Amino acid sequence: MEDVVDRDKDIAIAVVGEHGHAVDPAVERRVVRKIDMFLIPAMIVGYGLVYYDKAILGSAVLFGMTTDLQLSQVDNSTHPPTTNTSRLSWATSMFYFGMLAGLYPMTFALQRFNMGRILGVVVCLWSLICMLTAAVTSWRGLYAQRFFLGFVESIIPTGFMCIVSSFYTQREQALRQSWWFSSTGLFTIIGGALNYGFGQIKGGSLKRWQYIYLLAGSITFFFGLACFFVPNSPVSAWFLKKDERVVATERLRYGQTGVRCTKFKWCQVKESFLDVKVWLVALMMASAYTINGAISGFGPLIVSTFGWSTLDSILFQFPLGGICFIMILLTGYLSSRISNIRIILLVLCCLPVIAGCTLIWKSTWSHRAAAPVVGYSITGFFGAVVSLIISIGMSNVAGQTKKCFMAATIFVAYCVGNIVGPQLIKSQTKSRHYPELWLGLIICYCITIVSSLALYFVLARENKLRAAFEQNDVDRDKMAFLDLTDKENPYFMYML
Template sequence: MATPVAEPSAEKDVAIEMVGEQVCPTDPTVAAKAVRKIDWFLIPAMTVGYGLVYYDKAILGSAVLFGMTSDLKLSVPDPQRPSVVDTSRLSWATSLFYFGMLAGLYPMSFALQRFDVGKVLGIIVCLWALICMLTAAVTSYEGLYAQRFCLGFIESVIPTAFMTIITGYYTQQEQSLRQSWWFSSTGIWTIIGGGLNYGFAQITGGGLHRWQYIYLLAGSLTFLFGLCCFAVPSSPVSAWFLSRDERLAAVERLRFGQTGVRCTQFKRSQLKEALLDVKIWLVFIMMASAYTVNGAVSGFGPLIVSTFGWSTLESILFQFPLGGLCLMTILLTGWLGSRYPNIRIPMLIVCCLPVIAGCALIWRSEWSHHAAAPVIGYSITGTFGAVVSLIITLGMSNVAGHTKKSFTAATIFVAYCVGNIIGPQLIKSQTKPAHYPELWLGLIICYCITIVSAIALYAVLLRANRSKEMKCEEDTSERAKLAFQDLTDKENPYFRYVM
């Protein structure tokens, strides 16, 4: 006998139209096949997509070594001290990208919830590609400021889209590994980008400067990715690459976790709950603190390494060990988080420690010609990638209700922008002889804040789970019914937080 299916309602999850309010028997083999298909369809595309986002931002650090600073007057003599170079324009060019992201995150998140995901992504990513290629046409630092702001506004769609897509296709336990897969492209593309930039460094002659070729390539690759985005379904309910039985199994297996799939109605009550939820703001503090490293060390990495006595080409090559460690730690912590319950916060704290040690090593070691110690310190800061990946997983695995999830995804990347804005401002060119003390001390303080916030989050989640367990007795029928009502994590008595 077919399982009764509930009447469709805009207030409820789209999944309820397919599987109804009671458990729908499915074949585990079919469910496993559906997960494999989802993995092969989504994860490679998301890895490429977020890799392009990361490459697009990181190439500014290499472009400045290829003449962009002089061409666009991003570094000029300090009027008060002509012997000192003022790089504040370069810092602002980096930061304005994230101001653009700040402006775009919430509107883009609303558009993703309200409209078809594939169409929204396809149109916006193609527009992003065109704006990226226009960097090659910029002739002044004022033009670069405008271009960077617009680029950030458009690119804000990618991270929020990917985080919410993962929560709509995978169980709580599976999300740690899958979020780490697409976010690991920060490490992969640090290596790929370093290789590409090394190749561009060999270009001589031609009608363009070397930094212009980099942006033309990045924009072209992004446009191809944008065309592919039109094929992305909004949820497993409408996944065209799955058979009907596979779609049914893909949706039904999400019932137990109570995280839901997708609801297109914006709910003010969920927004209000999110604004007052201490968990989300602890995650915000963690993300803003942790991502200061990216804005400073990753964005200015080649420039900083070049001050240790290494050439332009050698400085680019030193991105490889940083990217490699970033990649390995993201994947390792993602795998461990999906395999063992409630170890995500302890792993996050452990991964903060090498970043603190690396910053201290760079700051306090001798910056002699071809110095090894600061390069080692720079490389081990790559564990920041695992810290950020775990923060994303913790934030998105511990909320339910689609409006609340969309708000949380946007808020996490608002914090990401805050960290990236603060990071470059810690680099004061006039303090180079003292080894940029504000930068390294600031980063160490930020990672201490991350650790304290992680401990506080663990206590909050543990207390919330214990409270739910004391108040709620297991009722299988009620649990099945509530799974796709688009309830928030606080409204649903059967939702459990992961730590």
């Protein structure tokens, strides 16, 4: 079906044409339920594996990886001797350099070629690279492994963002984006439980951290096999009946975001580069996700400095993950029920993160201290901030190439934040509570707030101008599936 359509236009035209059709609400609800049941569980597992894969490093270092791979260096020339963990910081950051290299080519490959095949092959390759971590014997080898792991994993988040924008209406997207991204918190808990279990292993020919990577890689392989069954769009969704595919496509007409166009359009790339809202969203993501680079790679290690044991430090990932999970789902739900509340919720969720960083920094780090652990836990609000940024970014662009560009740009910014975060941790400043880290994170979240307010005024102003545009339902229906960008289509309205 998709091959017979003019590649300049959206593939939806082959199914529903240029004129609007009435949709039975009961059939639409059944179709949405089917789409949810097929896509959402798979995406939750998929992104959960991505997050677990990254976060493993934080627990692995507590199980001897730093010693086995020479990731820390003791300087005996100082009194007392100091430990330099810069190699661990770079090992954490190297993953995101790999993601940076893979994001744009992987995302545009998903646009041009069969989505299921590309996803399936790349995810199976990812599982192999993950398992090969157990064979690494030096910090140099870990650097290489982390780079290639990031390269192949880059296909998942951008792919999921594009899938949601192609299957769901603008109003529905916030909730669905939050569902798959909530696995950030869910797999913090699941991963913590698994890692706690691995911490009980005694003896054996492998180190405890090697078992963790072998498990993660083997689970990922089975997920990769499932990816081969992912359809390109509602037009070719094999799990829907023919009449249901028509409804699944037609219901997207009103939002003017389009479904799928396989032609890469340089004009849309140029527009994206000149679109201020793309860069405001990117700035918001880069500043907000700086905290993850520090917490996913160093969280358990930082908690252990509060006077808690290795296993206690892993258990304290549970409240962090729980807050992250609940707030992502709650803000997604509220955004789907209340119009134009997304940016307001984003700003509100930034405030507990700032408070948490301040509490960790300024509280007393005595033996088994409670205050910094509380502060560490409430930084889990960062998950809701990032989920809202994804939702705001993807629901406010149209045109397939521009949507792909926005998805890739959001996660390029995500990578920048994750690269910067670990570099803020200076082991030499441990006695002073890592002041560069907490001050840096507070500044980043202030930047997120200012950028969000700027975006709010940009979008509100544009909506006001478009509201004055003379409405014509016939033209509106025709423009919906011409693969126009949000700037080209005067009927497109922005979600605040």
